Amino acid sequence: MQKRGMVFLALILLFSVGFASAENSQIIDLDENEGETVIVTVDSTNLRFSPDSITLNEGDTVRFFWDGQLLAHNAVEDNALFDSGDPETSVDYSYTFAIGENGTYQYVCEPHEAFGMVGTIIVNPLPVNDTESPEPPPSNNDEGDENVSMMDGLISFIWFTPWFIGMFVLVGYLTTRKEHYHLGVILEEEADIEATPSSSEEGNTLIESYRARVLTLCALYVAQGIPWGFITVTFVTYLAVEGVSAGQLAFLLTLGTLPWSVKFLWGPIIDRYQFPEMGKRRPWILIAQSGMIVILSSMLLIPNMSSNVNLVGIMFLVYNIFTALQDVSTDALAVDVLKPHEFEKVNSYMFTSKAVGGIIGGAGLGTIIGFVGIKGAIVLQIPILVVIMLVPLFMTERPGEKLYPWSESVGEGKTENAIEKKNFKEIFENIKIAFSFRSAQLGILLSLIISLSYFLIPVLPLLFVRELGWTEEQFNATKGGIILIVTMLGYMAGGQLGKQFGGKAIIIYSAFTTALITAFWGMNENLWSNGFFMMVIWSLQTFVWAMVSINIYSLMMRITWTEVGGTQFTGYMAMMNLSAIIGYQLTAPLVAMFDYSTLFYIAALLETVVILGAMFIDPEETRREMAKRLPE
Structure with a gap:
């Protein structure tokens, strides 16, 4: 207990040092004789430029900059005064308005013009005495010069201090009451793991073999990542470059996204209709994968995809129905076959595998498509x-169970009676029961707040490239290379630590540590020009937050009732997706009000909110309460 207290005390001292260094941060000089540069980025969710209207003077520059968007965009002036080129998911294009080019200019994103993705630039004449105006006297207010600010809304960290002190006290209190708040629940089960027959390697089925569980789930998660990366990045970008109209592209995207938006509807279906002789989830997975392969193969028969958009759209719809089905079925399978003490560790393997699949389908295929x-x-x-x-x-x-409908059963025993078939009424009654427990309801809340701090993600390219002078290539190499690898390592480490010390403990301690790192990052503005510091602090923040994420996924599995696993766990994942959307939507209003440092402080505060969402969840409540209700 004393050791943990010393660790948190050390973190607070680190905080204090960071705050002191922030107070002594240096000015980053800007050349006031150069014209102003205004950045315009994109909001792919709402298909809008952000901001969509700006006012400049002659000699000023507009810079169209976005990075890693799911959809490809460009910016083309109506009379071809400027043109960023073909639609791309990453664009960095600038145009400087020369003397005499004052006026009002309209520009559009060609693939999404029909959706209202247009912008306006008002260019005022350069004031007559602008070049002769004396330089303003030096400011006596040093504080205003100490910030690389997006806006002038600086809030000193001192105003955030009471919150972080309160969270520090709360974490310390939870540490002293770790049994009451179930922080070490996995450790309590370790003594029983070796004695559990199903933990042995005596059989080859998923229930019997840990190795088979890991291999199967990781392979399926790679398969989930590949089509999503291919459809949302590679294929859509290809069609946009090929000149598919805005209306046609919207038609394709609507059909392609629809199955994922309502994938939770698969839950009751896969829970209701089963073929017990071949397993609860395995038949659905095989159906989904077979459908994916058939549809992909059928696409090869289309002579010219860009001129057969309606046919491609139908295949888009069917293909994504199968991929969404595999996603739901695989998650339900994981809930069914994983042992309680395996959730943290195996989840880290699964989500690392999904990231690998996304790289293959998006970055990998997107890179070689030119060849x-x-x-x-x-x-x-x-x-x-x-x-x-x-x-x-x-x-x-x-x-x-049988490998195939016509084959003999593998191993001893019959599964027809072990897997009870239920009708929809019984399934929905079970769903109602599953979400009646307090921990299940708190799981919804936790899922909704986990990604609110993601508003900071779109801010980072502006900070690194616009303010700190990183090239687009440097930033992309860091984000798509080092940071992705660090995320995978965080998943792995978080899974191992969660298995050893308990998932809730890792969530709470790692969330608080991440918040300290994020706030420390914001306070040390004087070190932002140091590339090594930025690389290290970004990597640390990413690594620790990955440990939070992987253990939250595992916690959601622990509070899911396997009888409705296909529905309940998918519901939690849907709420996490909604949380990310809310976080991204917070970016624009927060950026309009605050400077970079304050944005880091706000993100740190939101990261600590995860502690409040997780602290009252009892990982064992669902299993314990269902054991009371259902006979053995």
Whole structure:
């Protein structure tokens, strides 16, 4: 107990040092004789430029900058005064208005013009005496010069201090009452793990073999990442570059996104309709993967995809129905077969695998499409998915199940009676029961607040590239390379630590540590020009937050009732997606009000809110209460 107290005291001291150094931060000089540069970025969610109207003077520059968008955009002036080029997911294009080019200019994003993605630039004449005006006298207010500010809304960290002191006291209190708040729940089960027969490696089914569980779930998560990365990044960008109109592209995106938006509807269906002889979830996974392969193969028969948009749209819809089905079925399978003490560790493997799949489908295929073409990218996916499909094809969930409908049962026992078939009325009654527990309801709340701090993600490119002078290539290499690797390492470390010390403990301690790192980052503005410092602090913040995320996923699995696992866990994941959307929508209003440092402080505060959401969740409540209600 004393050791933990010393650790938190050290973190507070680190905080104090950071605050002191922030008070002595140096001015970053700007050349006042140069014209002003105004950045215009994009809001891909609402298909808008941000801001969509700006006012400049002659000699000023407009810079169109966005990075890593899901959709490709460009900026083209109506009379071709400026043109950022073909639609791209990452753009860095500037245009300086020369003397005499005053007036009002309209520009559009060509793929999304029909959706109102237009902008206006008002250019005022340069004042006659502008070049002769004396330099303003030096300011006596040093505080205003000490900030690399997006806006002038600086809030000193001193105003945030009471909150962080309160959270420090709260974490210390939770540490002293760790048994009451279930911080060490995994440690309490360690003594029983070795004695659990299902933890052995004596069989080959998913229930019996830990190795089979890890291999199958990780392979399926790679398969989930590949099509999502391909559809949302590679394929959409290809069609935009090929000149598909805004209306047609919207049609495709609507059909492609719809199955993912309502994927939770699959939950009751896969819980209701089952083929017990082959397992609860495995038949649905095989159906989904077979459908994905068939649709991808069928796309190769389309002679010219950009001129057969309606047919491509139908295939988009069907393909994403199958990918969403696999996503829901795989999550339900994980809830069914993983042992309670495996959630943290195996989840880290699964989400790392999904990131790898996303890289393959998005960055990987998106890079080589210039060499092999769109059909070549599709052809490359098919053998990958076929190989992944072999994993569940030759695995069974439980002893006594069949590999195929015509084959003999594998192992001893029968599963027809073990897996009870239910109608929809019973399933919805079970869903009602599952969400009647306090921990299940708090799980919804936690899922809704986990990603509110994501408003900071779109801010980072502006800070690094606009203010600190990083090139777009440097930033992309860091974000898409080092930071992604650090995220994977954070997943792995978080899973291992959660298994050893308990998932809730890692969530609470890591969330508080992440908040301290984020606030420390914001306070040390004088070090932002140091590339090594920025790389290290960004990596640390990403690593620790990845440990938070992976253990929250595991916690959601622990409070999910396996009888409705396909519905309940998918519901939590849907709430997490909604949380990210809310976080991104907070970016514009917060950026309009505050400077960079204050944005870091706000993000740190929101990261600590996760502690409040997690502290009252009892990881064992669902299993304990259901054991009381249901006979053995």
